[in-house]
Amino acid sequence: MExxxxxxxxxxxxxxxxxxxxxxxxxxxxxxxxxxxxxxNVTNLIQQNSYILVLAIGMLLVIVAFQIDLSVGxxxxxxxxxxxxxxxxxxxxxxxxxxxxxxxxxxAGAFQGYWVAYFKIPGFIVTLAGMLIFRGLTMTxxxxxxxxxxxxxxxxxxxxxxxxxxxxxxxxITTLVVGVILTLIYIYxxxxxxxxxQEYNFDVIPMQFLVxxxxxxxxxxxxxxxxxxSYKGIPNVLILLFILIVFYTFITTKTVVGRHIYALGGxxxxxxLSGVKTKRIVFWVFVNMGVLAALSGLVFAARLNAATPxxxxxxxxxxxxxxxxxxxxxxxxxxxxxxxIIGGLVMGVMNNGMSLIGVTIDMQQTIKGLVLxxxxxxxxxxxxxxx
Amino acid sequence: xxxxxxxxxxxxxxFPGVKALNNxxxxxxxxxxxxxxxxxxxxxxxxxxVLSGVYPHGSYTGEIHYKGKLCEFKDIKESEKLxxxxxxxxxxxxxxxxxxxxxxxxxxxxxxxLIDWHVTTMRTKKLLATVGLKELPATLVTNIGVGKQQxxxxxxxxxxxxxxxxxxxxxxxxxxxxxxxxxxxLVEFKKxxxxxxxxxxxxxxxxxxxxxxxxLRDGATIETLNVKEDHITxxxxxxxxxxxxxxxxxxxxxxxxxxxxxEVKNWNVYHHLHSxxxxxxNINFHVKQGEVVGIAGLMGSGRTELxxxxxxxxxxxxxxxxxxxxxxxxxxxxxxxxIDQGVAYVTEDRKQYGLILNDDIKQNITLANxxxxxxxxxxxxxKEIVVAEKSRQQMNIxxxxxxxxxxxxxGGNQQKVxxxxxxxxxxxxxxxxxxxxxxxxxxxxxxxxxxxxxxxxGKSIVLISSELPEILGMCDRIYVMSEGxxxxxxxxxxxxxxxxxxxxxxx
Numbered sequence: 001m002e003x004x005x006x007x008x009x010x011x012x013x014x015x016x017x018x019x020x021x022x023x024x025x026x027x028x029x030x031x032x033x034x035x036x037x038x039x040x041n042v043t044n045l046i047q048q049n050s051y052i053l054v055l056a057i058g059m060l061l062v063i064v065a066f067q068i069d070l071s072v073g074x075x076x077x078x079x080x081x082x083x084x085x086x087x088x089x090x091x092x093x094x095x096x097x098x099x100x101x102x103x104x105x106x107x108a109g110a111f112q113g114y115w116v117a118y119f120k121i122p123g124f125i126v127t128l129a130g131m132l133i134f135r136g137l138t139m140t141x142x143x144x145x146x147x148x149x150x151x152x153x154x155x156x157x158x159x160x161x162x163x164x165x166x167x168x169x170x171x172x173i174t175t176l177v178v179g180v181i182l183t184l185i186y187i188y189x190x191x192x193x194x195x196x197x198q199e200y201n202f203d204v205i206p207m208q209f210l211v212x213x214x215x216x217x218x219x220x221x222x223x224x225x226x227x228x229x230s231y232k233g234i235p236n237v238l239i240l241l242f243i244l245i246v247f248y249t250f251i252t253t254k255t256v257v258g259r260h261i262y263a264l265g266g267x268x269x270x271x272x273l274s275g276v277k278t279k280r281i282v283f284w285v286f287v288n289m290g291v292l293a294a295l296s297g298l299v300f301a302a303r304l305n306a307a308t309p310x311x312x313x314x315x316x317x318x319x320x321x322x323x324x325x326x327x328x329x330x331x332x333x334x335x336x337x338x339x340x341i342i343g344g345l346v347m348g349v350m351n352n353g354m355s356l357i358g359v360t361i362d363m364q365q366t367i368k369g370l371v372l373x374x375x376x377x378x379x380x381x382x383x384x385x386x387x
Numbered sequence: 388x389x390x391x392x393x394x395x396x397x398x399x400x401x402f403p404g405v406k407a408l409n410n411x412x413x414x415x416x417x418x419x420x421x422x423x424x425x426x427x428x429x430x431x432x433x434x435x436x437v438l439s440g441v442y443p444h445g446s447y448t449g450e451i452h453y454k455g456k457l458c459e460f461k462d463i464k465e466s467e468k469l470x471x472x473x474x475x476x477x478x479x480x481x482x483x484x485x486x487x488x489x490x491x492x493x494x495x496x497x498x499x500x501l502i503d504w505h506v507t508t509m510r511t512k513k514l515l516a517t518v519g520l521k522e523l524p525a526t527l528v529t530n531i532g533v534g535k536q537q538x539x540x541x542x543x544x545x546x547x548x549x550x551x552x553x554x555x556x557x558x559x560x561x562x563x564x565x566x567x568x569x570x571x572x573l574v575e576f577k578k579x580x581x582x583x584x585x586x587x588x589x590x591x592x593x594x595x596x597x598x599x600x601x602x603l604r605d606g607a608t609i610e611t612l613n614v615k616e617d618h619i620t621x622x623x624x625x626x627x628x629x630x631x632x633x634x635x636x637x638x639x640x641x642x643x644x645x646x647x648x649x650e651v652k653n654w655n656v657y658h659h660l661h662s663x664x665x666x667x668x669n670i671n672f673h674v675k676q677g678e679v680v681g682i683a684g685l686m687g688s689g690r691t692e693l694x695x696x697x698x699x700x701x702x703x704x705x706x707x708x709x710x711x712x713x714x715x716x717x718x719x720x721x722x723x724x725x726i727d728q729g730v731a732y733v734t735e736d737r738k739q740y741g742l743i744l745n746d747d748i749k750q751n752i753t754l755a756n757x758x759x760x761x762x763x764x765x766x767x768x769x770k771e772i773v774v775a776e777k778s779r780q781q782m783n784i785x786x787x788x789x790x791x792x793x794x795x796x797x798g799g800n801q802q803k804v805x806x807x808x809x810x811x812x813x814x815x816x817x818x819x820x821x822x823x824x825x826x827x828x829x830x831x832x833x834x835x836x837x838x839x840x841x842x843x844x845g846k847s848i849v850l851i852s853s854e855l856p857e858i859l860g861m862c863d864r865i866y867v868m869s870e871g872x873x874x875x876x877x878x879x880x881x882x883x884x885x886x887x888x889x890x891x892x893x894x
Contacts, residue, residue, distance in 0.1 A: 200772050202788065256757045256764045263754055266743035273701060273732065273740055274755040274808070275723040333745045 016378070017327060017342045024346060028353030035356050036349070039231035042224075047158060047303060049348035050237040051076070051296040053341055055319035056326075057248050058292030060340040063323045064252075065285045066265040066332025067116065067123035071108075071130030073315035075290060076297030077308075078134040079105045083298055084147035084307035087154060094153045102294045108134065109290015110283070117282040131316070139309050148306030158303035162234040172233035179225030183218045190214060237299060244292075249337045261285060266333030321368070322347055325375040346371070390417040391452075392551060392582050398437055398449035400430075407433045408447070409606045415551070415582055420573055422593040423586045425603035425628055426827030431586045432476070434603070435553050439473040440466040453551075470550030474540045474557065476825075482529035487511040489528055490543045514542040518572060532687070534565030541572065552576065552583045558592060559825055562685040562853065570596050588827060590621040602627035629829050636832065637860030640839040644863060645676030647714075648847055649730075649816045654708035656696040662704055666692045668871040670708075674816060679838060679848045681862030681879075683855065683887050689871040690851045691735055694818045698732035699725035712815070726755060731814035733805055735821045735851075737798065741805045744794035748786060749775035751793050751804050756812045778807035783833060799830025806837060817841065818849040823857065835861060855884050867891055 029036045055072050062069045079101050087097040108130070115126045149155075166173040190210065197204050205213070228234055252258040263271040264278050272278045296315070301307045326343025328335030347368060354364045393415040400408040408430045415421045423431045436442050438451060440460030451458045453469060460466045463473075480489045487507050496510065497503040511524035520538040522531055528539060537557060544552055554573075558566040566589075573583050574596055587593055593600060600619065602609040609627050612619050625636075656667035667689050674680050682690050695702035697710065699722035710717050712728060719725040725732070734740035742751055752775045753760055760770040775789040782803040786796060793804055802822060809817060819838070823831045838848055838861065852858050858865055865882050867875040867890035875890030 196769060200769075200776070202790070254765050254768070256761050256766060259750065259754070259757060259766065262746065263743050263750075266745045267739075269740050270734075270743055271754070273698075273722060273734060275699075275721075275726045276754070277721070277723065329745075333743065 016382075017325075017339060017346075020375075021342050021346050021349070024349050024353070028349060028356065032353060032356040036353055037227065039227045041352070041356075042227045043231050043235055045348060045352050046235055046238050046241075048352070049344060050158070050241055051300040051303070052315060052318045052322065052348065053241055053344045054244060054292055054296040054299060055315055056322040056340040056344045057244055057337055058289040059316075059319040060323050060326075060328060060335050060337055061248070061252070061261060061285050062123070062289050063320070063328045064265045064332060064335045065261050065282060066268070067282065067285065068320065069112070069123065069127045069130075069286070069289050069293075070316050071112065071127040071134055072289065072293040072296070072319060073312035073317075074131045074134035074138065075105060075108050075293040076300060076312035076315055077138040077310070078108070078141070079294040079297035080301035080307040080311050081138045081141040081147070081309075083301055084150070085141060087150055088147050088307075094151055097154070098298060101298055102291050105290045105292075105294020105297070106287050107290070109287040109293070112290070113283040113286030116286060117279040123286075138311075142307060142309050144309055146306045146308040148304070150302060150305055155302050155305050156236060157240070158237050158299050159305075160236045161232045162236060162239065164233060168229075172229040172231075175225050175229035175233045176222075178234065179222045179229075182225075183221050186217060186221065187214055240299070245337060245341060252337055257281070257284075262333055264333075318344070318347060321372045324379075325372060327379060329379075330376070343375075346375075391415070392417040392454060393438075394452040395434070395438065396450045396452070398434065398447055398451075400433055400437055400442060400447040407606055408437070410449070411603065411606070411608050413601055413608070414611070415584060416599070418577055418580045418582055419598040420577055420583045420585060420596050422597035422600045423584055423603065424588075424590070424593060424600060424624060425609075426829050429603040429628075429827070430606040431603055432555055433606075435473055435555060435584065435586065438466070439463055439471055439553065441473075467547055470548055471553070472544040472547055472549040472551070473553040474537075474544060474555065476555040476559065478533075478536055478540055480528045480536055480539060483527060485525045485527055486515070486522060486531075486539050486542075487524035489539060490514060490546050492543075494547065510546065511542070514545055517545060518542045519568065532565075534561045534568070537561060537565070537569060538572075541569075549581060552581055553586075554583065555586045556588065556825065557585065558587065558589060562687070564685075566592065588825065590624055593624070594619060594621055600624060604628060604630060625828055628827070636828070637857075638832065638836050638839055640842065642677045642839075642842045644678045645845075647673045648676045648712065649674040650711040651697060652709045652711070654693070654697070655706070656692060656703035657705040659703050666703060666871050667696060670871075670873050672866055672873060674847045674849060676847055677842045677845055678863045679842055679850055679861055681858040681865040682849060682851045682868055683853075683858045683865055684868035684891055686853060688868040688891075690868050691820055692871075693868070694732055694820055694849070694851060697725075698722065698730060698818065701732075726812050726814075729813070729815035730818070731755075731809035731812055731816070732818045733802075733809055733820060733822055735824070737801050737805060742793045742801060745792060747790045747792055748779070748784065748796075748804055749789040752778050752789075752807045752811055755808050759811070774811060775807075778804075778811065782807050782837065797830075799826045799833070802826060802830070802834060803837075806834070810841070814846065816847045816849065818851070820851045821853065822850070823852070823854070831857075855887055858882075858887070859884065 025036065035041060059069060059072065082104055083097055083101040086092040086100060087094065112126050112130050115121045116123045162174065164172050164174045166177065168174070194204050194210060252261070260271070260276045260281050263274065263276055264281050268278055297312060300311055322344035323335060323340045324330065324343070325346055326335070326339030326341070328339065350368060350371065351364060354367065359367070391414055393413070395411065395413040398408050398411045399406070411430065411434055413434065423434070425431050437447050440463045443461045444459035453471065458469070481492065484492070490511055491507055495502050496506045508524045515522065515524065518538045518541050520535055520542065522535060528536060557569055561569065570592055573585065576583065585597070594614070597614055599614060600612040602612070602624065612624070650673040652671050654667055654670040655665065658664040658666050670693060684690050692702050696706050697719065699719050700706055701722060710719060717728050719728060719730065738744060743754065749771055753771050757766060760767050760774060772789065778784070779786065779789055784800050784803045786800065793801055796804065823834055826834065842848060850858065850861060859882055863879045865877045865879065865887065866873050867887055869891055877886060
């Protein structure tokens with residue numbers, strides 16, 4: 001019991017976040033009379049928040065590297081505009097259209113990364129400039145008008161669903177099968193992890209609690225998949241998000257580059273004197289952010305089926321808030337991808353839930369602001385308690 | 388009987404998981420210099436924080452009697468009001484404010500929120516004269532050296548009409564001259580009736596100026612030594628600190644010294660900001676295999692700049708000169724090249740330049756050589772654990788596990804983590820910059836043993852140190868630096884403090 005308490009204490013941030021998300025979901029589920037978790041609404045929730053979550057993943061790396069990027073909303077709009085010019089005006093194919101758009105995002109990121117990494121201008125300033133630059137370019141490129149519609153295949157990226165290859169009629173069977181497979185993979189990973197830890201005599205959570213955790217997560221996964229299956233199945237954009245989450249979790253936790261980003265954000269001077277090529281890392285973190293901003297812009301444009309001059313306004317703030325609600329440190333060096341995702345979901349569920357129960361847009365902003373403040377306050381409070 | 392100005396009785400302070408102080412007693416007489424000694428983690432700083440109200444009343448148990456009255460300080464302000472002023476190990480000055488602004492920070496001279504600059508400047512001048520600092524009150528703190536900054540801190544304390552001055556490692560960052568000035572100043576204060584409590588690892592200083600010495604070990608009072616009545620030797624103090632006699636503070640080694648392995652020729656470096664100022668002036672030196680080479684000299688003599696400019700050009704600009712390893716010229720354009728060529732540099736400032744404090748021990752140890760534990764750029768975490776665990780055992784790093792964050796380790800253990808990191812890069816030459824600064828006697832001895840084991844394994848060490856006894860005790864050969872030059876070279880056998888100081892002073 002003592003060790004369990006200890007482990008809970010040392011991981012209070014992670015558990016705290018999950019508990020916060022679950023409570024917020026339950027709260028709105030109750031006050032909205034069960035509308036929040038209706039299959040249709042859950043699907044909407046995912047599709048509405050996907051572009052913020054994509055940004056939040058990139059932003060997490062930026063924040064861990066002790067930088068900030070204010071330009072991502074404008075950049076998303078800019079790339080959206082480019083993609084419309086390519087695919088709508090000039091009838092480019094969907095695949096080349098997407099690839100060129102992502103490349104342009106990468107170049108825009110490289111442009112900013114250059115000033116930050118090699119010219120030593122603070123990221124705040126460079127990306128504030130970028131925010132204006134890319135918004136202006138978007139307006140110019142679109143001549144103030146919306147542009148659409150996109151080819152149908154492109155729209156599918158944000159609005160389409162994975163087809164049911166197993167031929168369900170009333171319920172989407174493939175979705176249920178995917179849920180079971182995911183559960184099995186999850187259980188395998190957890191058990192494997194525990195075994196490795198035991199081999200090195202590290203503290204592990206007692207078996208009965210692990211089983212409880214596995215059951216909880218397993219039920220959650222399958223119940224979630226059941227909800228999706230009762231509507232149209234897995235949205236395509238969820239697949240995209242899943243791949244991004246797995247990929248970036250891997251990069252941040254298992255690779256040399258990931259370790260270097262955390263070291264750089266934790267203590268740049270020490271990292272440099274340990275052979276970390278700090279400038280190069282900062283540069284590539286911004287390039288990566290550019291590509292993900294582009295992807296976010298594409299997802300958004302595909303969902304609206306149009307590129308608009310006002311697209312992406314305020315996205316940067318949502319993405320940054322998601323990271324901080326998700327436990328990233330304002331001092332750099334701390335934060336996990338899954339945290340940023342949960343932070344993004346907290347915001348998304350609150351948006352959606354408040355709309356469902358009829359809170360005005362104006363008031364929603366205020367409440368979201370307070371949640372951000374409280375989350376970071378809680379973070380700093382628990383940290384000061386630990387030391 | 389003398390007056391007792393301060394009595395702390397049965398102070399107990401616990402942090403989550405550790406008892407930092409366990410029924411500690413401390414008695415300070417009026418107008419004496421009272422030294423507080425003990426290994427790192429013995430509880431000296433914690434005790435002083437309890438005294439000054441950093442840890443408020445209620446967060447500890449026990450009683451504090453100051454000038455005969457029971458005190459229950461809620462914060463620093465309350466203790467300062469009674470004339471108890473603490474000067475922390477890390478200076479708390481604002482670099483881009485002037486000396487006078489710093490001295491009266493939080494205690495601004497003036498009325499209704501308006502500062503009276505005439506009074507401020509006048510009082511500052513008086514204070515500066517008292518501490519013997521010849522600088523203008525309007526000079527920015529960032530533009531004066533560490534030694535002078537320390538004097539500003541003391542002037543600040545004086546401005547609060549201090550009666551009990553607490554100094555936490557005041558001379559740790561100072562060179563010999565500045566240290567002596569500071570110590571003389573404390574003796575001067577004593578004559579004026581100001582009592583001081585000084586925390587220090589430098590036993591020679593303590594035996595010089597202290598009237599009594601309280602020894603703490605593992606959070607408990609071991610003894611209070613009266614310097615005036617008894618003859619107290621440094622060895623006697625050490626015995627109290629570590630609980631055993633250290634027969635030899637510098638362990639012996641018997642290593643055959645080989646050929647020249649590392650050589651630096653015609654090395655010139657210019658200041659990193661002022662491109663016309665030469666910091667390193669045409670330096671030549673070499674290191675043999677299995678040798679411990681010392682670099683002595685005052686702080687600011689260019690030792691750190693020399694080491695860092697060699698280590699992948701981490702300092703300075705317009706660097707010129709050649710580096711040879713095993714007779715072949717090598718080029719160390721950045722840190723990763725230096726690491727690849729088998730050169731390692733353990734920095735002077737552990738927290739700022741050495742560790743990623745938020746990361747755990749294991750990640751810190753592997754950071755400089757992730758290549759070795761990864762395949763296709765993917766880290767093998769099991770290998771990492773094995774490596775870190777081995778270092779923990781070999782280096783005797785005291786921690787709950789290798790997953791503990793380095794921020795919570797004591798200075799000695801932090802240093803062992805950094806040494807582990809560099810040993811893991813499998814270097815041939817290790818440059819150690821003040822490796823035992825701020826580390827207690829026991830951990831120092833362990834570090835010396837690590838150095839001896841390294842040369843036994845055929846590695847070579849460059850040891851930069853401000854502590855002459857350490858240089859004399861550890862080195863086979865010694866270079867002395869002064870103002871960017873090497874002014875002398877001595878073998879370990881012929882060297883003495885006097886000879887080194889002669890070269891230090893020559894220009």
